Amino acid sequence: MITVVGEALADLIAAADGRTFTAHPGGSPANVALGLTRLGTASVLGTRLGDDLFGTLVRTHLTDAGVDVRPLPAPTSDTSVAFAATDAAGVARYDFRITWDITALPPLDGAECLHTGSLATLLEPGARVVEAAMRTERTVSYDPNVRPSLSGTPAEERPRVERQVALSDVVKVSEEDLGWLYPGEDPVERAVRWLALGPSLVVVTLGADGAHAVTGNHATTRPGPPTTVVDTVGAGDAFTAGLLHWLSRAGLLSGNHTAIASVTGRSLENAVDFANAVAAITCSRAGANPPTLAELGAARSLLP
Structure with a gap:
């Protein structure tokens, strides 16, 4: 079982006219919990949800899929909202x-792993509660999922992100995030630098070009499968869910953290290929709508 901590919210996605919005359940950590459960890995989501209309929408969506939703104590209770618009390539801005x-x-x-990141590790006062939990003895998975509109400058954010990377065993980050944090740097080279901070595995997603993964022993760049992109909402979260599901199936999340670092080159390729397949299906449909294991077809053969 994997415990996910972070925001659950309503994504209001704009139609082409820019005036009509469709509500989809969202929030990066909530999307990861949903993706895990659909793949067959039990997940607990610790989050903040209200009893309003959007809260009911999000909670029902998650619990119907089998996610164990646990509202966290907070002095306010309204459900958060994200407005999203996509460009001609389906890439979303928020x-x-x-x-x-x-x-x-x-x-x-009972959790083999704690996954967190995104706004849950950025926005105070809750971020300090989450970061304290990242000091657990359990395996920690982290996706910074940078949101420039809510962040300070890259120079201000880098120390926080690097501190949280150092607390993590598995790190997934997009090349867009790295491009904002470290303008002009090669994302693959930055992944190696992050690995030196302490994680056992760092993966950089490269959009249509797939993903690059690095451990202390191996590095690999794997192409993504061809897909017709509807939008990229939740694609990175789907990748994270696929990666964690693979690692869980391989028995690498619980127990000795060095097991992740010692994964073979072929196994690392399979893990990234599987996560790429999960993300590709998510890109082929609207909103954060990750696939079930049955929908992955031949990609299931990549599982350990």
């Missing part, structure tokens, strides 16, 4: 109306 003021996390008893 405008957030979000509060993250949680005061405690769910117990981690």
Whole structure:
């Protein structure tokens, strides 16, 4: 079982006219929890949700899929909202109306891994509660999922992100995030630098070009499968869910953290290929709508 901590919200996605919006359940950590459960890995989501209309939409969507949703204590209770618009390539940009003021996390008893990131590790006062939990003895997975509209300057954000990378065992980051944090740097070279901070595995997603993964022993760049992109909403979260599901199936998340670092080159390729396949299907449909294991077809043969 994997415990995910972070925001759950309503994504209001603009139609081509820019005036009509469709509501989809969203939030990066919530999308990861949903993706894990659809793939067959049990997940607990510690989050902040209200009892309003959007809260009901998001909660029902997650619980119907089998996610164990655990509302976290907070002094306010309205459900957060993100407005999203996509460009001609289906790439989304966001405008957030979000509060993250949680005061405690769910117990981690029974969890093989804690996954977090995105706004949950950025927005105070809740971010300091989450970062404290990242100091657990359990495996920690982290996706910074940078949101420039809610962040300071890259120079201001780099120390926080690097501190949280150092607390993590598995790090997934997009090349867009690295491009914002480290303008002009090669994302593959930055992945190696991040690995030196302490993680056992760093993966950089490269959009249509797939993903690059690096451990202390191996590095590989794997192409993504061809797909017709509807939008990229939730694609990175789907990749994370696929990667964590693969690592869980391989028995690499629980116990000795060095097991992730010692994964073979072929196994690392399979893990990234599987995560790429999960993300590709998500890109082929609207909103954060990750696939079930049955929908992955031949990609299931990549699982350990």
